[in-house]
Amino acid sequence: DQQVKQNSPSLSVQEGRISILNCDYTNSMFDYFLWYKKYPAEGPTFLISISSIKDKNEDGRFTVFLNKSAKHLSLHIVPSQPGDSAVYFCAASRGSSNTGKLIFGQGTTLQVKP
Amino acid sequence: EAGVAQSPRYKIIEKRQSVAFWCNPISGHATLYWYQQILGQGPKLLIQFQNNGVVDDSQLPKDRFSAERLKGVDSTLKIQPAKLEDSAVYLCASSLGPGQSSYNSPLHFGNGTRLTVT
Numbered sequence: 001d002q003q004v005k006q007n008s009p010s011l012s013v014q015e016g017r018i019s020i021l022n023c024d025y026t027n028s029m030f031d032y033f034l035w036y037k038k039y040p041a042e043g044p045t046f047l048i049s050i051s052s053i054k055d056k057n058e059d060g061r062f063t064v065f066l067n068k069s070a071k072h073l074s075l076h077i078v079p080s081q082p083g084d085s086a087v088y089f090c091a092a093s094r095g096s097s098n099t100g101k102l103i104f105g106q107g108t109t110l111q112v113k114p
Numbered sequence: 115e116a117g118v119a120q121s122p123r124y125k126i127i128e129k130r131q132s133v134a135f136w137c138n139p140i141s142g143h144a145t146l147y148w149y150q151q152i153l154g155q156g157p158k159l160l161i162q163f164q165n166n167g168v169v170d171d172s173q174l175p176k177d178r179f180s181a182e183r184l185k186g187v188d189s190t191l192k193i194q195p196a197k198l199e200d201s202a203v204y205l206c207a208s209s210l211g212p213g214q215s216s217y218n219s220p221l222h223f224g225n226g227t228r229l230t231v232t
Contacts, residue, residue, distance in 0.1 A: 004156070034220060043118070043205055043223030044157070089156050101170060102221065104156025 003027045004092050006105035014113050019077040021108050023090030026071065030092040034102065035064060035075050038087045047088075048075070080112045116140065118224035120206050126230045132194035135227045139187070139208030145169075146183055147221065148191050149205040157205055163189065196231045203228050 005024045013019045023033075031052040036044035050057040050064045050073070057064050063076045077084055087109050091102040119138040127133050139146050144165050149157035160179065162169040165186040174181065178197070183189040193200055207221040 006156075036223075041225065043207075043225045044221075045223070046220040049220060091156070101159060101162060102157075104158070106154065106156050 001026075002106075003030075004090055004103050004105040006088075006090055006108045008108050009106070010109040010111070012111045012113060013080050015082055016079045019075075019080045019084065019110055019112065021075040021077075021088050021090075021110065023073045023075075023105055024071060025073075025092050027092070027094070027103075028071070029094045030103075032093045033064070033066060033073050034091045034093075035062075036089045036091060036104075037084075038089065038107070044089055077110075080110075082112050082114050085110055085112050118206055118208055118222055120204075120224035120227055122227055123225065124228050124230075126232065127196055129198055129231050130195040132192065133196055133229060134190050134192045135204050135206075135229075137189045137191070137206030137224060139189070139206070140222055143208035143210055143222070144186070145209045146189050147207045147209075148181055148189070149207060149223075151203045151205055151226070153202070160191070193229075196229075198231050201229055201231045 090105040
């Protein structure tokens with residue numbers, strides 16, 4: 001039972017353009033969502049998060065949008081840079097005090113071409 | 115601050131052999147997690163410790179996997195005997211734990227141990 005899904009295994013964009021990574025979830029009890037970035041041979045690193053009481057959170061070039069009715073969230077990267085090339089994981093949890101029990105999506109590999 | 119340390123980085127064993135992984139979390143982090151990441155999938159939680167107690171081990175295959183966190187700091191994860199399907203990256207993560215500001219206290223992952231079972 002895949003509760004968090006990233007249906008696009010890969011995405012390729014040109015440097016300077018916008019990257020949009022999508023994530024869908026099925027469990028309406030999820031109330032906290034995170035994006036992690038992973039480079040080869042390294043562990044995932046935290047990128048940005050959003051609580052279910054918000055519909056948008058922005059941090060520099062990264063913005064996460066949450067659509068609770070559609071059970072969908074997206075990560076926008078503007079402008080995209082070659083250093084953003086990595087695997088991006090969407091994750092969700094229930095209960096803000098328990099963010100360690102994360103359910104991860106399968107990941108989307110982003111390639112930003114110079 | 116020093117990150118989450120894991121060793122070894124790589125391990126190759128034959129099926130039915132045993133293997134152990136070690137993790138040292140970020141200093142002061144009360145909560146420690148072991149995740150399994152199979153190629154092409156996202157990380158899956160195996161076990162969660164709060165200090166030296168187990169909070170959740172519902173997805174740990176207890177017939178072959180075991181984990182401990184003595185003294186509430188370092189942790190070891192053991193597989194005995196290993197199966198081919200155990201080939202994966204084993205990630206250790208830590209966080210400040212409940213009661214802290216969760217939104218500013220996401221998981222911090224180590225670089226993982228890549229296990230290959232032949």
